[in-house]
């Protein structure tokens with residue numbers, strides 16, 4: 001523990017009024033699944049677009065009793081995850097972990113962990129672009145009107161055009177979904193692989209877009225349906241026969257990366273959820 | 289790693305712990321949460337001389353500051369701006385006492401306040417989040433009891449909960465609270481022991 | 497290997513921080529002292545303050561030093577510090593009329609009440625590099641002090657009265673040449689975008705606050721675009737003043753106004769083209785735009801004033817012809833904040849390999865679709881050829 005003179009900041013950095021505002025907005029977000037709730041969004045010592053929305057949620061909900069995990073691209077050791085974890089830890093002193101099962105709060109960018117999350121855990125997602133309507137209506141005033149009337153016709157036309165042009169729903173990540181049969185919601189840049197995990201989940205999902213100043217939520221056991229057509233159903237990235245080169249998992253989201261070796265190196269496909277992959281490898285080694 | 293922040297004060301600690309209970313309860317209607325012990329006592333009394341439900345008041349106050357407005361009621365009557373407890377609440381939070389139709393946060397000190405639901409703001413289609421958040425104090429919440437059956441987001445199939453000391457008409461008023469999704473009020477029921485039940489506007493409620 | 501897949505990201509982040517700290521001093525020159533930056537890099541300090549939205553010259557000098565002169569980074573450092581400060585109270589409204597002017601000019605009238613005062617201005621300097629500055633030493637400081645005293649004496653200001661001037665807009669308002677301040681819903685305090693979400697349509701106080709902390713270059717580009725042809729701005733500078741402005745608050749107990757200090761600030765008001773709303777009962781007048789910033793920040797306040805008037809006219813529906821991006825309030829306010837824009841643009845440096853893998857999967861399917869379509873097309877062509885008898 002340091003000297004009192006080093007303790008310049010409030011617990012969890014944000015002042016109590018800022019936390020209270022975010023807490024109020026989180027409750028409304030939970031009561032309105034998928035609806036974008038505007039919030040003031042304070043300036044933070046990390047840059048806008050680098051996770052300030054998720055960070056403000058985490059800082060508003062964290063208590064000294066929590067155990068925190070921070071991932072970026074599914075990886076705890078990604079430089080940005082390291083940086084956010086360092087900031088949260090230095091301003092709260094909470095315990096951190098890389099084990100999904102051991103965490104009470106997980107803050108994430110671009111992934112939902114492979115290991116199923118439980119009812120006593122909260123997943124906080126960092127969101128770059130909050131409104132899925134921006135592709136068809138960048139003006140917020142008009143987009144808000146469209147949400148208020150559940151007027152999503154333009155979005156369906158956009159999706160249809162992508163099918164005609166590309167033979168598939170062209171949106172790779174940030175796949176739009178309808179939540180609780182009412183609001184069109186941006187899933188943040190999680191891959192399609194993670195989208196079904198939002199549907200009727202055990203866990204509460206909280207979404208924070210700092211630069212766009214919006215908070216939204218998907219409560220547990222809530223209907224989350226990806227936009228799709230009868231003849232062009234929603235499909236994840238899954239390819240039959242896919243396999244992690246490290247742990248052998250056949251049902252995970254994989255990314256490619258280059259591995260150097262004595263022959264100059266090769267491309268390898270492994271789980272993007274690094275902690276999950278490592279856990280599987282450790283289990284295999286223990287039983288071997 | 290050097291910690292550069294002060295530990296939370298007892299009040300801040302209560303506020304953050306209480307929030308997690310409120311958030312969990314609102315996300316999982318039917319789940320009965322337990323609020324931490326209130327960080328203060330000796331509230332000014334209600335008009336009949338009895339003390340208010342301190343833990344309900346504390347949980348409600350944890351969300352109030354100078355940017356929001358409030359109203360509170362005993363029986364089926366809203367308490368006036370100059371009532372000692374109203375002034376205590378305003379002084380403690382800097383929140384503004386306001387007309388029930390415009391208030392952000394309402395506290396109903398007993399179940400007969402359910403008759404006042406109709407006075408409250410349900411938000412607008414453009415800003416459904418501007419609706420009132422209501423805290424209702426009651427004698428006892430019984431987990432898995434048989435007063436209300438709940439369905440909707442946050443509930444895997446259905447949930448049931450018991451409420452003691454709540455008249456059948458009051459139960460009916462809770463079931464029929466203003467909620468035409470996405471509009472409606474969001475409700476927290478809090479008993480004398482600090483048990484907490486969240487009923488967001490998404491929950492379909494049926495009196496058993 | 498990439499900077500994500502490498503285990504030990506914590507280590508890399510710590511080392512990067514140390515490297516930055518080293519590089520600033522590796523050249524071996526004497527470390528800069530904060531008063532040097534505050535006094536000699538005045539405009540860098542002003543810019544850090546107005547874009548960082550915090551009036552604190554010495555802290556701004558520190559930010560400029562720590563950011564190694566990068567204006568957006570310096571403003572970001574100040575913003576991140578400001579956000580940790582409690583908002584004690586709101587000051588009483590300050591009028592530019594109370595400014596102790598070092599400079600005030602008008603482009604709309606040759607002579608104005610109180611007179612034009614050029615003051616410290618670079619406008620008419622011939623932009624030649626001054627090699628003598630490379631060899632300045634302490635003698636230059638003494639010479640500057642002497643020269644300044646002589647200049648002030650030569651100006652022979654009236655004791656007591658000098659520095660404070662009536663405002664040109666007051667005269668124009670009296671003469672009904674310009675519109676009255678647009679009616680706003682009554683609020684106890686102005687809108688504060690750090691406390692309330694900026695949603696649209698927004699009150700003018702929110703617009704002005706957003707612009708006064710916006711990036712100078714971004715405001716300049718948009719204001720320029722509207723005057724150049726992608727818009728309907730026709731500004732005339734009514735008045736620009738730069739000087740010291742006293743700030744007052746109400747005493748928390750007595751309510752009496754108390755001066756708590758003064759700030760160095762620049763203010764601009766521009767008049768723009770006749771306010772020609774046809775369904776308006778009042779006779780046409782000029783519209784007014786307002787700009788304000790800490791320090792001597794003339795480009796910023798003029799850009800802001802031009803945009804303010806364009807946005808007011810856009811709301812009133814009195815723009816003619818092409819309105820252009822500068823007339824779109826959301827577009828202007830959401831894209832000119834330097835901290836937000838720079839944060840998002842640079843966030844593409846963050847790893848995106850999950851989304852890129854998802855993109856690759858979509859690309860694969862699009863290619864399959866393309867191949868299938870091509871082969872179907874090929875079959876159709878083949879059929880057409882074989883069934884055709886030339």
Ligand SMILES: [Zn+2]
Nearest residue numbers: 244247271277
């Ligand atoms: Zn693996």
